[in-house]
Amino acid sequence: MTQPENDVLKAAQDNLWLHFTRHSAYEQSEIPTIVRGEGSYVYDIHGKRYLDGLAGLFVVQVGHGRHELAEAAAKQAQELAFFPLWSYAHPKAAELAQRLASYTPGELNRVFFTTGGGEAVESAWKLAKQYYKLVGKPLKHKVISRQIAYHGTPQGALSITGIPAFKQMFEPLVPGSVRVPNTNHYRADEITGVKGMTPEEYGFWAAERVARAIEMEGPDTVAAVFAEPVQNAGGCFPPPPGYFQRLREICDEYDVLLVSDEVICAFGRLGTMFGSQKFDYVPDIITCAKGMTSGYSPIGAMIAHERLFEPFKNGDTMFAHGYTFGGHPVSAAVALANLDIFEREDLLGHVTKNEPLFKAALDSLSDLPIVGDVRGSGYFWGIELVKDKVTKETFDAEESERLLRGFLSKALYDAGLYCRADDRGDPVIQLSPPLIAGQKEFDEISSILRNVLTEAWARL
C-alpha cells in the first residue's frame, strides 16, 4: 500500500465517526474505504471491485462516474455557488420545483426543499401541525406510522420511526406519535391472528388498523399518517392490493393528511417517478431525497398539495421553518441534470422492463433452505432469511447476531457484493442496485448470494 493510502486508512480510524456503526467491529481490521465508482460498480482503496447492490444507500440511480453531473455542479458553482431560499429564489431551485411538480401525482405543486430525507419528514410533520392550526383544528398534531418503519433521525422523524432500539437512547422524543402494524404479508398469520387471509383481505385489515388508531387517539387530535410506498426497514414490504386505496379513504374520512415517505421509493426506484404512482394513490404530501440527484450532491424535498399552501398565502402567516442549505443551487442544478438523464435514457422504462428479470434472478434462490421470502418492487428487493422454511421460524437474537454481523455482511462484501444484511425486523438481505443495472448484474448478484448463503447455512 502507498503512504497516501495508509494515511487515509489511519485518518478514518482516528478521526471519522461512522454513522450507525459499531466501531468495535474495526478494532482489528481496517475500515472498508471506497475511493471511486463507475456504472454499477465501486472500487476500494486496494483497487478491488464491488457490485454496488445498494446504489450507495438507495441513492445512485443513474450509476457512478457520470461526468455530466459533475460538470453541472461545477458550472453552477461558478455561476452562483450559494444563495438561500429565505425570502429569495434562484433559477435552479425554481426550475427544479416546477419540474418536480410536473412529475407528481395530483395537485402536489408546492416544493419545500431540504438537504435530506429526515429533514423532509420533519418538515412534513411541522407543516401538518401548523396547517391544522391555521384552518381551525388546532388539536390535530399527532402522527401515525407503521411498525419497524424508518423515517430518519431528527427528533421528530425519529419519533415517527417505528424501531424501538433506535429511539430508546434518545427518549423522550417528540410526543404524539403512534404505531400501527406494517404490511408484512409473509407474516400476516402471526400479525393478524387469522390464518390464510388473501392479499386483498390483508390489505384491508392493515389499512383498518390505521382507522382504529385514529379513533382510539381521537380524530380531532390526529394530523397525519406517514407510510412508505414499499416499507424499507423490516425488508421491503410492498403494499397488499387495495391497501393505499383504503388508506386514502380513511384519511379523507377523518381529515388526516396522507404523507407518502418516498425518500427511497421516488425517482425510479420502483419504475415510476414517484412511488405512489406505482400503487396508484395520491398522497397529500410526498417526502423525497436520495435519488433526486443520484447522490452527486445532497438535497431533499417536501412536496405539498396546493390546498396545504392556501392558508400560507395570506397576511402575516408564514411557515417558520427552513434550512440554510435547503435547495442549494449546486444540488438543484445537479438534480435537473440527473432528471435529464432519466428522460434521455428512459430509466423508468428500463426499470419497469427489467423488474421481472431482477425478481426472477432473486426467486432462483428460493430453493436454498435459508431463503424464506423474496419480496419487493422495481429495483428494491428483500430476501428474508429463516431457520425453518416450513414453519417460517426466524433466528433468535444470538443467531441473528452471529449470522448477519458475524458472517453475512462481511462475506458478501468479500465476495464482491456491497448490499445490506439487516436485522431491524426479521433478518433480511436488501438489494437496490443502480437503475442502469440489467441481467448481467442480476446474475452476478444471485450467483454471489447463492455461494454466500449456502455457506451461511452450513455454518449455522
Ligand SMILES: Cc1ncc(COP(=O)(O)O)c(C=O)c1O
Ligand atoms: C423512508 C425514509 N425516510 C427518511 C429517511 C431519512 O433520510 P436521510 O438519511 O436523508 O435524512 C430515510 C433514509 O433512509 C428513509 O429511508
